[in-house]
Amino acid sequence: MKRSDRLYSLIEILKDGAQHRAEDLALKLGVSMRTIYRDMDTLAASGVPVEGERGIGYSARAAITLPPLNLTEIELEALHLGLAAVGNGLDGELRDAAQSLSAKIDAVLPEDRHGAPKSFGFAVYPFADAAEGFRHLTTLRAAIRGRQKLRLAMQDGTTREVRPLKLDYWGRVWTCLVWCDTTGDFANLRADQITQATVLPGLFVDEPGKRLEDYRKALE
Template identity: 85%
Template sequence: MKRSDRLYSLIEILKDGKLHRAEDMARDLGVSIRTIYRDMDTLAASGVPVEGERGIGYSARAAITLPPLNLTETELEALHLGLAAVGNGVDGELQEAAKTLSAKIDAVLPEDRHGAPASFGFAVYPFADAAYGFRHLTSLRSAIRNRQKLRLTMQDQSLRDVRPLKLDYWGRVWTCLVWCDTTDGFATLRADQIEQVTVLPGLFVDEPGKRLEDYSA
């Protein structure tokens, strides 16, 4: 069972308001008690009103419960762009609500983010930096679809001629996997660290060793 599915299953179990032992939930979900403890900490950190403690049991009383949603990457991008705008454009209650909502979304995203950098700090990554990276996503996505070579100017003013292959989302941080002609190798570039995107003439074709499937292999 995926972690996101397990977290939702735990919410379904807890929302009846009754006390549930970690041992029973672990048995029902086929995981260890330690995993249940970690999941309880994750739910609490994400704003789910979990009550209880280890060795006694847990319950939850949510004021509003939404059904599970399946979002496309574009919908997720739009959602976080809106949260970024609210988080930076207003003060007080709405700003705090934007931050906690974004943390809840991050907490239930799938775990299978191959090679996710540990230093990104998903739950505390600044909204302003996230919004800064959104401005290039349309150009990057279009280049991936059209197999268009790009010249990227990075924040350190270095230039990279790249073949964009894939966009990934890491919790308010978007990255682009590229084959970099400048360094002659694969690279994962953060969208918020790209200053300028320039479309180069000509399209790229699949070449052995430079394709997405070669990186995955």
């Protein structure tokens, strides 16, 4: 049984409010008692209200239990960045709730997942950077689809006029591949380092040497 499935099974067992011995849980799930102890620590750390201790038994009284959800990679990214924006941009109960939810998601993510961050948990860096860049993603996506030039003001004080070509996600940091009319070359710009994105009038057209396929060919 996968770790994520086992953790969910434990929640299903414990939420009846009765006490369950680690020995019985281990036998039911086909794992060692040491694994059950580790799983209990994981559930408690992720915010599940587990009650009890080793040698006595465990129970849990969760207010809300959701059924299993299958998320696509882009859905996970959206959830990830949304929590980052809330957790790093607000104080008080909403920030605490975002951090708690992040820990719960991290506890049940598959151990062998690909493409997702190694840990979903919060950190000062680079989570704060991802949240900062999040506000520009709508503008960047729309410009890529609409073939719209942008004027980008960067944190280093420079200003670039660019043709946005592609967005990439690198585990909490977004980059935008552009053809930069200012420097006359391709550039990968971090979204969190953009301070302002202004849509310019007029659309750009494909020109040899300035297209996404030209960038890819140059990498071969």
